[in-house]
Amino acid sequence: MLETRIRRPSLLDRIVTPQQAASLIKDGMIIGMSGFTRAGDAKAVPIAMAERAKTDPFRITLITGASLGHDIDRMLTETHVLARRIPFQSDATLRAAINRGEVMFIDQHLSETVEHLRSNQLGPIDYAVIEAAAITEDGGIVPSTSIGNSASFAILAKKIIVEINLSQPAELEGLHDIYIPTKRPSRVPIPVVSCESRVGFPYVPIDPEKIAAIVVTDEKDSFSTVEAADADTTAIAGHLIRFLEQEVAKGRLDLTLQPLQAGIGTIANSVLTGLAQGPFHHLRMYSEVLQDSTFDLFDAGKLTFASGSSITLSAACGERVFGRFDKYKDKLVLRPQEISNHPEVIRRLGVIGINTALEVDIYGNVNSTHVNGTHMMNGIGGSGDFARNAYLSIFVSKSVAKGGRLSSVVPMVPHVDHTEHDVDIIVTENGLADLRELAPRERAREIIAHCAHPDFRERLADYFERACARGGQTPHLLEEAFSWHERSRQTGTMRLA
Amino acid sequence: MLETRIRRPSLLDRIVTPQQAASLIKDGMIIGMSGFTRAGDAKAVPIAMAERAKTDPFRITLITGASLGHDIDRMLTETHVLARRIPFQSDATLRAAINRGEVMFIDQHLSETVEHLRSNQLGPIDYAVIEAAAITEDGGIVPSTSIGNSASFAILAKKIIVEINLSQPAELEGLHDIYIPTKRPSRVPIPVVSCESRVGFPYVPIDPEKIAAIVVTDEKDSFSTVEAADADTTAIAGHLIRFLEQEVAKGRLDLTLQPLQAGIGTIANSVLTGLAQGPFHHLRMYSEVLQDSTFDLFDAGKLTFASGSSITLSAACGERVFGRFDKYKDKLVLRPQEISNHPEVIRRLGVIGINTALEVDIYGNVNSTHVNGTHMMNGIGGSGDFARNAYLSIFVSKSVAKGGRLSSVVPMVPHVDHTEHDVDIIVTENGLADLRELAPRERAREIIAHCAHPDFRERLADYFERACARGGQTPHLLEEAFSWHERSRQTGTMRLA
Numbered sequence: 001m002l003e004t005r006i007r008r009p010s011l012l013d014r015i016v017t018p019q020q021a022a023s024l025i026k027d028g029m030i031i032g033m034s035g036f037t038r039a040g041d042a043k044a045v046p047i048a049m050a051e052r053a054k055t056d057p058f059r060i061t062l063i064t065g066a067s068l069g070h071d072i073d074r075m076l077t078e079t080h081v082l083a084r085r086i087p088f089q090s091d092a093t094l095r096a097a098i099n100r101g102e103v104m105f106i107d108q109h110l111s112e113t114v115e116h117l118r119s120n121q122l123g124p125i126d127y128a129v130i131e132a133a134a135i136t137e138d139g140g141i142v143p144s145t146s147i148g149n150s151a152s153f154a155i156l157a158k159k160i161i162v163e164i165n166l167s168q169p170a171e172l173e174g175l176h177d178i179y180i181p182t183k184r185p186s187r188v189p190i191p192v193v194s195c196e197s198r199v200g201f202p203y204v205p206i207d208p209e210k211i212a213a214i215v216v217t218d219e220k221d222s223f224s225t226v227e228a229a230d231a232d233t234t235a236i237a238g239h240l241i242r243f244l245e246q247e248v249a250k251g252r253l254d255l256t257l258q259p260l261q262a263g264i265g266t267i268a269n270s271v272l273t274g275l276a277q278g279p280f281h282h283l284r285m286y287s288e289v290l291q292d293s294t295f296d297l298f299d300a301g302k303l304t305f306a307s308g309s310s311i312t313l314s315a316a317c318g319e320r321v322f323g324r325f326d327k328y329k330d331k332l333v334l335r336p337q338e339i340s341n342h343p344e345v346i347r348r349l350g351v352i353g354i355n356t357a358l359e360v361d362i363y364g365n366v367n368s369t370h371v372n373g374t375h376m377m378n379g380i381g382g383s384g385d386f387a388r389n390a391y392l393s394i395f396v397s398k399s400v401a402k403g404g405r406l407s408s409v410v411p412m413v414p415h416v417d418h419t420e421h422d423v424d425i426i427v428t429e430n431g432l433a434d435l436r437e438l439a440p441r442e443r444a445r446e447i448i449a450h451c452a453h454p455d456f457r458e459r460l461a462d463y464f465e466r467a468c469a470r471g472g473q474t475p476h477l478l479e480e481a482f483s484w485h486e487r488s489r490q491t492g493t494m495r496l497a
Numbered sequence: 498m499l500e501t502r503i504r505r506p507s508l509l510d511r512i513v514t515p516q517q518a519a520s521l522i523k524d525g526m527i528i529g530m531s532g533f534t535r536a537g538d539a540k541a542v543p544i545a546m547a548e549r550a551k552t553d554p555f556r557i558t559l560i561t562g563a564s565l566g567h568d569i570d571r572m573l574t575e576t577h578v579l580a581r582r583i584p585f586q587s588d589a590t591l592r593a594a595i596n597r598g599e600v601m602f603i604d605q606h607l608s609e610t611v612e613h614l615r616s617n618q619l620g621p622i623d624y625a626v627i628e629a630a631a632i633t634e635d636g637g638i639v640p641s642t643s644i645g646n647s648a649s650f651a652i653l654a655k656k657i658i659v660e661i662n663l664s665q666p667a668e669l670e671g672l673h674d675i676y677i678p679t680k681r682p683s684r685v686p687i688p689v690v691s692c693e694s695r696v697g698f699p700y701v702p703i704d705p706e707k708i709a710a711i712v713v714t715d716e717k718d719s720f721s722t723v724e725a726a727d728a729d730t731t732a733i734a735g736h737l738i739r740f741l742e743q744e745v746a747k748g749r750l751d752l753t754l755q756p757l758q759a760g761i762g763t764i765a766n767s768v769l770t771g772l773a774q775g776p777f778h779h780l781r782m783y784s785e786v787l788q789d790s791t792f793d794l795f796d797a798g799k800l801t802f803a804s805g806s807s808i809t810l811s812a813a814c815g816e817r818v819f820g821r822f823d824k825y826k827d828k829l830v831l832r833p834q835e836i837s838n839h840p841e842v843i844r845r846l847g848v849i850g851i852n853t854a855l856e857v858d859i860y861g862n863v864n865s866t867h868v869n870g871t872h873m874m875n876g877i878g879g880s881g882d883f884a885r886n887a888y889l890s891i892f893v894s895k896s897v898a899k900g901g902r903l904s905s906v907v908p909m910v911p912h913v914d915h916t917e918h919d920v921d922i923i924v925t926e927n928g929l930a931d932l933r934e935l936a937p938r939e940r941a942r943e944i945i946a947h948c949a950h951p952d953f954r955e956r957l958a959d960y961f962e963r964a965c966a967r968g969g970q971t972p973h974l975l976e977e978a979f980s981w982h983e984r985s986r987q988t989g990t991m992r993l994a
Binding site for chain 2: 084086098099100101104105106107108109112115116119120121122184185186187188189190191193194250251252258259342343344347348349350365370372373374375376380384388389391414415416417419421436437438439441442467468470471472473474475476478479481482485486489
């Protein structure tokens with residue numbers, strides 16, 4: 001069994017325990033770990049690291065693809081291993097430590113981290129800790145359910161620790177397309193010209209001598225916690241279907257649309273699934289995380305191909321997909337997140353990007369990350385890579401949060417992740433605002449009329465009108481712009497008494 | 498003479514007066530005009546349009562490359578011709594009308610406007626009004642000192658009005674490289690792989706039957722109003738030279754650096770000229786506007802090649818350059834602004850982008866456009882195209898404005914054009930903050946210590962410390978974040994009494 005997973009015999013004697021592998025990690029090191037939205041994370045070594053730190057304290061810079069499963073970020077936070085964390089996380093314990101200023105969190109566009117590593121602006125990586133489905137005869141690393149930044153971590157690291165996960169289907173081999181851009185300024189065009197393009201290797205080519213240790217594991221990925229569609233997400237999907245139908249009627253799109261991207265989380269996932277109710281067909285995805293919605297669309301006969309950087313599924317969907325992986329494999333490709341999220345490719349393909357906003361302001365600036373403008377939720381992730389370069393940049397949100405106490409449409413967002421230039425369409429359960437080619441004052445009227453919750457609409461319109469009286473391209477009353485957030489911070493609600 | 502400029506004889510009988518050409522423009526039309534930062538603007542027809550509107554009112558949507566010369570935006574504003582204006586301007590009269598809400602101004606990334614046109618999300622263009630140095634035997638349009646969006650305007654417009662400008666040197670022919678990306682989703686990679694790449698035609702290929710009128714003019718481009726370097730810009734250049742020398746010492750760059758981009762205006766222009774004082778050599782530019790600094794670097798023997806979308810020079814520099822254009826021509830190429838500013842190419846080449854900030858906040862978010870967060874200056878221009886995709890994204894600013902009354906480093910910017918993710922380096926005359934791989938709290942300490950003016954430093958540090966006490970990834974006191982701007986709005990100064 002193990003010989004089919006580690007096909008280079010000379011590497012078999014590098015198998016060690018997680019504890020032995022963890023002991024290689026020293027204080028002050030920069031560690032690159034696999035894992036993207038819970039999928040394909042290293043599972044044994046980081047937990048052994050946390051265990052070790054209880055008696056042998058050490059601190060590291062941890063760089064990943066995106067968020068990890070298995071409470072790894074929690075355990076590494078509780079044992080004070082994390083000094084610095086890059087480029088994304090979604091763990092409640094880590095989040096709290098970040099917001100206390102105890103862990104330095106560098107929130108980055110997900111396409112950019114390995115550019116920084118490759119140009120020696122970040123790093124060098126001391127150890128890459130990478131989950132693999134197999135190691136080839138040449139020592140090539142076959143990733144598991146995500147690639148994320150793993151390929152560049154392995155290529156650029158001084159040494160590599162591989163976790164061979166026997167619970168990951170051997171059939172994952174052949175799914176991956178590992179293409180690494182050449183160095184700048186002599187880089188050539190990235191040859192991806194369609195969702196289906198295969199332009200690289202099915203494994204990460206490395207010098208096998210860099211493999212310092214191999215750990216064998218047998219634990220599944222953490223499941224996605226995505227929730228089912230509800231009336232609001234169904235309404236959002238309905239508005240979006242009608243809008244896209246109108247675009248087809250105007251001749252701007254045909255019923256196959258353009259390649260689709262959907263951000264992580266319940267709302268974007270539900271909206272994407274909801275597209276199955278529209279008249280569209282032969283859809284393709286060029287996205288980062290392939291969630292349940294991807295496979296719902298496959299099973300509905302609506303989707304022909306999906307390109308991503310990870311596969312993150314709920315328990316039920318995971319059973320369905322990995323139980324019959326042959327049914328899906330030739331319609332899938334996983335890429336390094338640098339390529340799945342690359343501005344060059346997203347712009348070339350003309351992706352329709354659907355991302356989730358925490359809140360939007362009346363001019364269409366989007367806050368994706370900071371509660372009340374100060375406290376980090378997860379990070380910007382890939383939303384900026386897609387929103388900036390998309391053919392259509394769509395943001396979805398429910399119009400209220402916290403049981404209706406908070407409006408998701410506010411006078412001014414207290415943290416900007418996406419500027420008005422990068423936001424074409426905003427959809428809430430109340431309606432859709434088409435902001436293309438509109439000036440800020442026109443955008444405000446659309447957003448207030450179509451997206452805001454009726455309970456907050458009048459106050460937004462009142463703010464806007466009083467701001468307009470003071471003039472400007474983007475009218476505001478600075479002394480009042482954050483009064484809704486200030487009320488929320490102090491009283492827990494944006495509603496008036 | 499005219500036969501060498503209009504080399505397709507059948508077109509000679511389409512020569513009309515500016516007034517006749519202007520009479521073709523009807524109320525409600527969408528007009529695409531040449532012109533990028535004053536260079537290569539149509540000069541006679543728009544002035545005749547303004548004149549006509551005094552007795553025959555009409556309103557249009559005007560799309561250009563960027564800003565125009567010859568007070569055209571002023572005249573079209575004063576005669577109420579402009580209903581909508583896209584994607585950039587820099588005229589005081591138009592700016593005031595925009596801020597009164599009388600002209601709808603859609604402020605766009607300069608690389609994106611023609612994507613919107615090509616996909617029918619904007620347009621169609623009724624008339625393209627394009628200045629040309631010549632028309633070829635095939636009817637191809639040879640642009641003059643800028644390309645901007647002219648090529649796509651001409652290709653996509655229903656009809657074209659050409660202004661043949663005899664004052665533009667005939668030697669401009671051969672300078673241009675017109676490459677138009679194919680339609681999405683079947684677009685192929687843009688083949689530009691170096692500053693020097695020539696991948697298209699030296700003229701805009703169009704159906705000559707679309708040429709509705711030709712106007713012959715003889716007026717030079719408006720001169721750039723760029724000012725001379727002063728002690729502050731010299732200090733900024735000095736800080737930047739020392740930083741780049743350190744990057745070379747660390748092996749991240751060599752002395753030829755990476756392709757350079759400099760934003761428009763006095764500060765970025767002076768800083769680029771200042772690089773001549775460093776040890777760098779064989780520099781190349783991949784920029785949008787080639788200003789005096791480009792030719793200063795050529796004359797200093799520091800620059801080997803420059804790619805741009807326009808050439809905008811002061812009177813003295815213009816005489817020097819166009820008096821001996823043979824000396825420079827083979828080291829220059831002009832491209833459509835879609836290509837000069839294309840995310841794909843900027844990221845591929847690894848451009849070092851140097852852009853000007855109106856103000857920055859303590860976390861490194863940049864406001865490039867809105868005075869006091871509400872009133873438009875010029876527009877975001879190409880700064881976002883470059884800052885997002887650059888190898889190094891550098892923002893320069895003097896640390897104070899308005900005779901020292903305003904700090905350019907503020908607690909929170911009231912308008913965000915560039916988020917902290919897209920800002921690597923901030924330089925003022927006081928010093929340089931290297932923000933790469935730093936968390937927001939670390940960024941704040943660097944910016945306050947190195948960039949802020951000493952008169953404002955203590956108040957910024959005090960704000961930051963009190964905000965940190967309240968917690969968060971990006972600490973703020975929302976009720977106080979804009980107090981500096983509010984004081985400025987009411988009293989004209991951010992200083993305490």
